[in-house]
Amino acid sequence: MEAATLTEAPARATLGRDRTDRRVELLLGALASTILLLIAGMILFVLIKALPSFTHNGLAWFGAGGSVDDQLMNIFNSPADPADYVYKLRAWPLLYATALITGVAVFVSVVFSVLSGIFIVEFAPDRLRRVIEPVVKLLAAVPSVIYGLIGILVVVPWVADHLISEDRKASVAYVIQLDGTSILVGIFILTIMICPIMIAIIVDALRSVPEKWVEGAAALGVNRWRAMRTVSLRAIRPAIVAALVLATARALGEAIMLSMVAGSVGFAPNPLDGITFLFEPARPLASTIVDNSEGLSVVPFGQTMYAFAAILLISSAFLSFAGWAARKSFSRYTLGAR
Amino acid sequence: MELKEEGARTGDGPAAEVPPLRRIVVESETVPIRVGDYAGPPDPEYGKEPWQLAAGLDGEPTWIEERMRTEGLSIAYGDKRAVKDVSIEVNSGEVLALIGPSGCGKTTLLRSLNRLVELTPAAKRTGRIILDDQDVDSFDVTHLRSRVGMLFQQPNPFPMSIFDNVAYGLRERGSKKPRRRQLEPIVVDALERAGLWDEVSSNLNHPALALSGGQQQRLCIARSLAVSPEVLLLDEPCSALDPISTGIIEETIVELRSEVAIVIVTHNLQQAARIADRVAFMYLGDMVESGPAGQVFGAPREARTQEYVGGGFG
Amino acid sequence: MNIEVRTAAPGPRPKPGRRARPEHHTGWSIGDRVGLAAAWAAGISLCVVAAVIVLFMAWKGLQFLHLDMLTSSPEASMDQSKSGGFLDPLVGTLLLTVIGIAIAVPVGVGIAVWLTEYGKPAGLARLVESGVEVVAGTPSIVLAIFGLLVFQQGFMGIFSFTAAGGAVFGRSFIAAGSMMALIALPLVIGSTREALNSIPRHVREASYALGKDRASTIRRVLLPSARSGIATGATLGMGRICGDTAIVVVLLGASMQTTPESGPLGLLRGTGSTLTSYVYNNSPAGEGNAPDKAYAAAFVLLMIVLLLNFVVGLIGKRNKPQWN
Numbered sequence: 006m007e008a009a010t011l012t013e014a015p016a017r018a019t020l021g022r023d024r025t026d027r028r029v030e031l032l033l034g035a036l037a038s039t040i041l042l043l044i045a046g047m048i049l050f051v052l053i054k055a056l057p058s059f060t061h062n063g064l065a066w067f068g069a070g071g072s073v074d075d076q077l078m079n080i081f082n083s084p085a086d087p088a089d090y091v092y093k094l095r096a097w098p099l100l101y102a103t104a105l106i107t108g109v110a111v112f113v114s115v116v117f118s119v120l121s122g123i124f125i126v127e128f129a130p131d132r133l134r135r136v137i138e139p140v141v142k143l144l145a146a147v148p149s150v151i152y153g154l155i156g157i158l159v160v161v162p163w164v165a166d167h168l169i170s171e172d173r174k175a176s177v178a179y180v181i182q183l184d185g186t187s188i189l190v191g192i193f194i195l196t197i198m199i200c201p202i203m204i205a206i207i208v209d210a211l212r213s214v215p216e217k218w219v220e221g222a223a224a225l226g227v228n229r230w231r232a233m234r235t236v237s238l239r240a241i242r243p244a245i246v247a248a249l250v251l252a253t254a255r256a257l258g259e260a261i262m263l264s265m266v267a268g269s270v271g272f273a274p275n276p277l278d279g280i281t282f283l284f285e286p287a288r289p290l291a292s293t294i295v296d297n298s299e300g301l302s303v304v305p306f307g308q309t310m311y312a313f314a315a316i317l318l319i320s321s322a323f324l325s326f327a328g329w330a331a332r333k334s335f336s337r338y339t340l341g342a343r
Numbered sequence: 344m345e346l347k348e349e350g351a352r353t354g355d356g357p358a359a360e361v362p363p364l365r366r367i368v369v370e371s372e373t374v375p376i377r378v379g380d381y382a383g384p385p386d387p388e389y390g391k392e393p394w395q396l397a398a399g400l401d402g403e404p405t406w407i408e409e410r411m412r413t414e415g416l417s418i419a420y421g422d423k424r425a426v427k428d429v430s431i432e433v434n435s436g437e438v439l440a441l442i443g444p445s446g447c448g449k450t451t452l453l454r455s456l457n458r459l460v461e462l463t464p465a466a467k468r469t470g471r472i473i474l475d476d477q478d479v480d481s482f483d484v485t486h487l488r489s490r491v492g493m494l495f496q497q498p499n500p501f502p503m504s505i506f507d508n509v510a511y512g513l514r515e516r517g518s519k520k521p522r523r524r525q526l527e528p529i530v531v532d533a534l535e536r537a538g539l540w541d542e543v544s545s546n547l548n549h550p551a552l553a554l555s556g557g558q559q560q561r562l563c564i565a566r567s568l569a570v571s572p573e574v575l576l577l578d579e580p581c582s583a584l585d586p587i588s589t590g591i592i593e594e595t596i597v598e599l600r601s602e603v604a605i606v607i608v609t610h611n612l613q614q615a616a617r618i619a620d621r622v623a624f625m626y627l628g629d630m631v632e633s634g635p636a637g638q639v640f641g642a643p644r645e646a647r648t649q650e651y652v653g654g655g656f657g
Numbered sequence: 658m659n660i661e662v663r664t665a666a667p668g669p670r671p672k673p674g675r676r677a678r679p680e681h682h683t684g685w686s687i688g689d690r691v692g693l694a695a696a697w698a699a700g701i702s703l704c705v706v707a708a709v710i711v712l713f714m715a716w717k718g719l720q721f722l723h724l725d726m727l728t729s730s731p732e733a734s735m736d737q738s739k740s741g742g743f744l745d746p747l748v749g750t751l752l753l754t755v756i757g758i759a760i761a762v763p764v765g766v767g768i769a770v771w772l773t774e775y776g777k778p779a780g781l782a783r784l785v786e787s788g789v790e791v792v793a794g795t796p797s798i799v800l801a802i803f804g805l806l807v808f809q810q811g812f813m814g815i816f817s818f819t820a821a822g823g824a825v826f827g828r829s830f831i832a833a834g835s836m837m838a839l840i841a842l843p844l845v846i847g848s849t850r851e852a853l854n855s856i857p858r859h860v861r862e863a864s865y866a867l868g869k870d871r872a873s874t875i876r877r878v879l880l881p882s883a884r885s886g887i888a889t890g891a892t893l894g895m896g897r898i899c900g901d902t903a904i905v906v907v908l909l910g911a912s913m914q915t916t917p918e919s920g921p922l923g924l925l926r927g928t929g930s931t932l933t934s935y936v937y938n939n940s941p942a943g944e945g946n947a948p949d950k951a952y953a954a955a956f957v958l959l960m961i962v963l964l965l966n967f968v969v970g971l972i973g974k975r976n977k978p979q980w981n
Binding site for chain 1: 685689692693695696697698699700703704706707708710711713714764767768770771772775781782784785787788789790791792793794795796797798799800801802803805806807839842870871872875896899900901902903906907911933936937940941942948951952955958959962963965966970
């Protein structure tokens with residue numbers, strides 16, 4: 006008993022303070038939990054709203070068939086009676102455009118960014134390095150609409166005038182009009198847009214590779230390039246994955262810029278068209294939503310847009326998870342050495 | 344002339360202790376053993392090769408051959424001259440210790456021997472460095488560095504498996520990558536020579552960074568040995584290690600000296616006395632004195648050496 | 658002279674090259690040379706592209722920007738010379754940034770403090786962490802239409818224009834601003850956490866040793882020390898908010914002019930535009946189609962981003978040698 010009172014006495018003295026401390030902890034914990042509620046709410050809301058579009062089409066929703074723009078138009082012009090709502094949609098061209106543009110741009114960017122990162126950290130002359138680093142950071146922060154503006158006012162007309170011959174335009178004129186807005190320009194501008202983001206992360210990571218590893222490799226008679234490739238790049242794989250995830254998320258969600266330069270036509274470019282393929286327009290999911298934001302109040306049309314949003318939401322959540330898993334698998338040999 | 348062992352210790356005493364001073368006091372003024380004093384079987388190639396017999400560690404006669412030498416080597420970082428006009432030779436078959444107070448240029452001298460000092464942009468070198476009668480500037484720098492290995496103050500294994508660490512130098516210096524089957528004997532041999540094989544033989548695929556500090560440093564030795572260097576530069580290899588690991592590494596170094604020329608930078612005079620055959624004392628960038636360990640520690644010629652060494656041995 | 662060898666004889670004289678030396682293939686293989694060339698090519702083209710973009714925008718901006726554009730409102734006109742300036746979009750950008758940051762900073766700092774200083778139960782903390790990552794990865798267009806869904810609910814009527822029948826418009830500065838807060842939130846949380854994590858343990862322990870509890874340690878010691886981290890996060894967040902277009906297009910209504918609603922919170926409930934939506938609208942892809950105005954507005958936007966970037970650099974430089 007005595008022992009109990011002895012330990013209680015000082016406890017009582019700080020009781021009031023402990024209570025505020027506890028209250029602060031609870032308050033902040035609750036604040037942090039709201040973010041989970043928000044995400045849960047977002048996923049739930051968007052999925053519920055999207056459900057009719059999926060249930061009416063079944064798996065065919067993901068398939069190809071007919072013109073997706075015509076289908077969207079029909080949905081938009083649905084009769085007012087809920088019983089007569091039109092939902093028929095074959096979203097393949099949009100899904101395909103999203104995957105194609107994002108995939109190619111991210112792939113090109115990874116290669117380019119890793120090479121540029123190595124150049125900046127290891128090979129660039131000092132004076133150039135001092136200029137290029139802040140410029141890369143600036144480019145990483147440039148709003149996408151500015152890239153879109155340059156794309157639509159400079160790159161698109163140039164491609165239309167110099168790269169696409171009249172013959173080529175005529176060869177596909179019965180399906181699609183080639184006016185310069187194309188997946189080529191979309192991918193090009195998107196690559197320019199996401200590269201600085203990746204380069205900034207990769208440069209920071211390369212800088213933080215312990216000097217002793219680089220020296221150790223050099224002392225074994227391994228040349229600078231090999232040392233960079235086999236030690237530094239290995240060591241920063243988690244950072245490369247992080248950059249990849251971030252850049253992919255940006256590319257996947259890029260709406261405005263791609264709607265400006267990639268044509269904004271629900272068309273599935275056909276690789277069998279050869280070079281012409283590159284000049285064909287397309288429209289990814291995110292651009293589709295932003296282009297049609299005015300029509301969201303038309304119930305079935307809005308539901309269709311939320312279905313697109315649901316696909317984007319699920320893909321980006323999956324992307325974060327994949328990035329997390331990849332980083333975890335790399336940490337085996339690094340063991341918190343960094 | 345009589346050689347008398349002093350301080351030779353057998354099994355008694357705690358195993359954790361640093362190996363005792365194994366120096367042998369040579370009771371004679373003429374320490375170096377002249378060529379021809381060797382009484383073994385006659386060697387038909389005698390005189391054709393540059394090998395010489397010298398008193399090594401413990402006064403044991405060893406074969407030495409010049410591997411590297413510097414001629415009037417100076418290194419400056421900007422205005423600051425870190426190494427001034429140093430000429431010294433590095434022989435295989437013996438351990439050369441560079442001693443001196445902090446900032447005396449010994450590490451800079453060491454790092455210039457494999458031109459690693461060139462990684463520091465401000466460093467400028469004058470004077471010549473000769474490896475096997477060739478100026479090192481005439482080599483491709485990567486070729487030089489694979490012949491002159493180096494070990495650093497901090498153990499620096501790469502974030503890879505133990506096997507990949509040792510195989511790294513072999514894999515990454517050519518255009519053809521050798522197969523694991525070809526590499527395995529070399530890796531095993533290197534680990535054995537570095538005295539690490541028994542501890543890691545069963546887990547070659549474990550991450551190298553999970554090893555203890557001393558094991559990591561021996562792994563780095565194995566990594567250097569795997570590329571068969573002729574000279575091994577050690578930059579205070581034990582400064583980050585505990586006494587037990589230090590003892591093990593020192594033993595490894597002593598064993599290796601018959602195969603590679605070893606240059607070690609150390610702050611620790613006892614360590615230099617334990618493992619070095621020859622000692623060079625540097626002070627403020629000058630090479631003050633160099634000679635057999637027994638002489639530098641026992642009867643230094645220069646007052647500055649006397650002061651420094653005397654402080655170390657009390 | 659005889660020498661007495663106590664230990665083993667030196668043994669036979671070693672032969673040079675007794676250990677089989679593997680052939681040296683050092684130097685640069687073809688693959689290495691190709692890689693190096695590729696790195697140089699990538700680096701040079703990066704420099705060229707960067708220079709072209711920066712110089713092009715500066716040229717176009719200085720060519721078309723007139724100071725009166727900053728002080729006049731946009732007018733509906735097909736003629737570029739009569740379509741006014743972009744005062745309203747500029748104000749809109751600033752207003753949205755202020756709203757977004759005003760929400761994101763307290764919430765973000767709170768979450769970051771909870772994650773680094775409390776973080777219990779650990780499972781919840783890990784969930785919150787991945788939650789933040791999910792928010793960071795969610796496309797802003799998805800956040801935008803999610804926001805629309807939320808703000809169109811009847812009880813959210815106070816935040817935007819409500820029609821006579823009770824239909825809530827769901828588009829207003831408040832709606833767009835709160836969604837903007839969401840895209841800034843992960844940045845604020847990230848750099849605040851980084852700053853808090855860089856404060857060594859002994860600083861906290863010193864405060865506890867003085868009898869302070871955790872709450873006051875956070876308030877008096879940790880948050881002041883993390884100030885520059887918070888400022889960096891907030892500035893990065895501002896950059897993202899200034900540059901986002903999708904949320905503006907969906908959640909701020911289509912009017913180029915700022916259109917306040919009635920009532921005390923009229924401006925916040927009203928609709929308007931920002932520089933990004935102005936650029937979009939005046940590009941050939943939009944309705945206005947006044948490329949000169951678009952260039953000028955883009956240049957102003959770029960200057961704002963440049964300024965924010967500069968501020969981030971300044972904060973980072975000034976507060977570097979903090980803990981040794």
